[in-house]
Amino acid sequence: MPGMTRRAGLVTAALLSTMAAAGIAQGGRQGRGDRQPDAPLPNIREYKPTSTLVVPEHLVPRAKFPVVDFHGHPPPLTTPDAVDRVVSAMDPLNLRIMVVTGNPGRISREQMRQDLEVLSASKHKDRFAVFANIDFRNVGPGFGKTTAEQLEADVKAGAVGLGEIMKDFGLTARKADGTRLKLDDPELDPIWLTAARLNIPVMLHVGDPAPFWNTFDYSNERYLEMALFPNRRCPPDRCPPFEELMAERDRLFKKHPKTKFVAAHFGWHANDLGRLAKMFDQMPNLYVETGAVLYEFGRQPRFAHDFFVKYQDRLMFGKDTFAPEEYPYFWRTFETADEYFDYYRDYHAFWKLNGLALPDLVLRKLYFENALKLIPGLPRAAFPK
Numbered sequence: 001m002p003g004m005t006r007r008a009g010l011v012t013a014a015l016l017s018t019m020a021a022a023g024i025a026q027g028g029r030q031g032r033g034d035r036q037p038d039a040p041l042p043n044i045r046e047y048k049p050t051s052t053l054v055v056p057e058h059l060v061p062r063a064k065f066p067v068v069d070f071h072g073h074p075p076p077l078t079t080p081d082a083v084d085r086v087v088s089a090m091d092p093l094n095l096r097i098m099v100v101t102g103n104p105g106r107i108s109r110e111q112m113r114q115d116l117e118v119l120s121a122s123k124h125k126d127r128f129a130v131f132a133n134i135d136f137r138n139v140g141p142g143f144g145k146t147t148a149e150q151l152e153a154d155v156k157a158g159a160v161g162l163g164e165i166m167k168d169f170g171l172t173a174r175k176a177d178g179t180r181l182k183l184d185d186p187e188l189d190p191i192w193l194t195a196a197r198l199n200i201p202v203m204l205h206v207g208d209p210a211p212f213w214n215t216f217d218y219s220n221e222r223y224l225e226m227a228l229f230p231n232r233r234c235p236p237d238r239c240p241p242f243e244e245l246m247a248e249r250d251r252l253f254k255k256h257p258k259t260k261f262v263a264a265h266f267g268w269h270a271n272d273l274g275r276l277a278k279m280f281d282q283m284p285n286l287y288v289e290t291g292a293v294l295y296e297f298g299r300q301p302r303f304a305h306d307f308f309v310k311y312q313d314r315l316m317f318g319k320d321t322f323a324p325e326e327y328p329y330f331w332r333t334f335e336t337a338d339e340y341f342d343y344y345r346d347y348h349a350f351w352k353l354n355g356l357a358l359p360d361l362v363l364r365k366l367y368f369e370n371a372l373k374l375i376p377g378l379p380r381a382a383f384p385k
C-alpha cells in the first residue's frame with residue numbers, strides 16, 4: 001500500500017485477519033457468546049425496545065397525489081353499503097381507484113360478475129376497476145382455449161385486467177395427468193395471447209419470498225413468520241424449487257412479449273433489485289407492483305430510490321391486504337426522508353423503515369400514471385394533468 005510504513009502494514013494485516021476470523025471484514029457481527037446474562041432474555045416476539053433516536057418525523061396520512069391501488073382485495077362488494085364503506089376508507093388516504101384483484105379464498109367468476117353488477121349501479125363506479133380471474137382446478141386438454149373465451153366474455157362484461165393469479169398456479173395446481181401445471185405450459189398460451197389482443201394487463205403472484213425455501217433455522221430472516229404460518233414453509237417435498245418457478249415465470253414473460261405482465265409483490269425480488277433490473281432490461285413487457293414488500297424498500301432507501309428513479313415507468317403502487325391504517329406507512333416511506341421508523345407487521349421484518357424521498361415525477365408514475373397507462377379505460381378526470 002503506497003504511503004504506508006512496513007510496520008503499520010503488518011499491524012493492519014494482523015488486525016484484518018482477526019477481524020476476518022470474527023466475520024467482521026464481511027460485515028458480520030461479533031457477539032460475546034462466552035458471557036452469561038444475569039437477567040432473563042426475551043424471546044423473539046417479546047423484545048420490542050423503544051427507540052431513543054430523536055429525528056424529524058413527517059407522518060403522511062394522505063398520499064401527495066391521488067392513488068390507484070393496483071393490488072386491491074377489498075371486502076366483497078356485494079351491496080351498495082359495502083361499496084360505500086370501502087370508499088369512505090379510501091377517501092382520507094387519497095386512494096382514488098381500487099383495482100379489485102379478487103378475494104383470496106373466494107376468487108370466482110360469479111363473485112367478479114357480482115362485483116361488476118353492484119358497481120355498475122353504484123354512484124362510486126369510477127372508484128373501482130375489476131379484474132377477471134382463472135380457476136386452475138380442472139386443467140385438462142382444451143382448458144386454455146375455454147379459459148381464453150371466458151376471459152374475453154369477462155372483459156366484455158366490464159373486467160379490465162386478469163389477476164391476481166394466485167400462487168397456487170405454480171405451487172399446487174395440477175394437470176389432469178397429475179403432474180404440476182408449469183407456469184409456461186403451452187396449454188395456457190391462448191389465455192396470454194387473448195390478454196395481449198384485448199390489451200389488458202395480467203398480474204401474477206408467483207411463489208413467495210425466497211427465505212420460505214431456505215433452511216428453517218435461526219439464520220432465516222422470516223423465521224418468525226414461518227413459525228407462525230407453517231404452511232408458508234416450502235421444503236423440497238412440498239414445493240418445486242424457488243429457482244425452477246422463477247425460470248418458468250421468466251420463460252412465460254419472454255414467450256409472450258406482447259402481453260403486459262405485472263409481477264405482484266415486485267416479483268419477490270425487492271430484496272435483490274439488481275436481479276429485477278436485469279429482468280426489466282430483458283423484458284419490456286414486465287411491470288411490478290409494491291404489494292406487501294414495503295419492508296424491503298425501507299431497509300435500502302438509497303439503492304431503492306435510485307432503482308425507482310431508473311425504472312419509474314415499470315412500477316405501480318399496490319397494497320394487497322385491505323387495511324386502511326397500513327397505507328400511510330407506504331406514503332411515508334415513498335414520500336419522506338424520515339429515518340428509522342416502525343413498520344406495521346413484525347413478522348415480515350424485525351427492522352425499521354427509512355424513507356426514499358422519491359421526486360414528484362416518480363411518485364406520480366408510481367401512484368397513478370403507470371396504472372392509467374396499463375389499464376384501458378380507467379377514468380382520468382380525478383387525476384392531475
Ligand SMILES: [Zn+2]
Pocket residue numbers: 071073164205291320321
Ligand atoms: Zn394479493
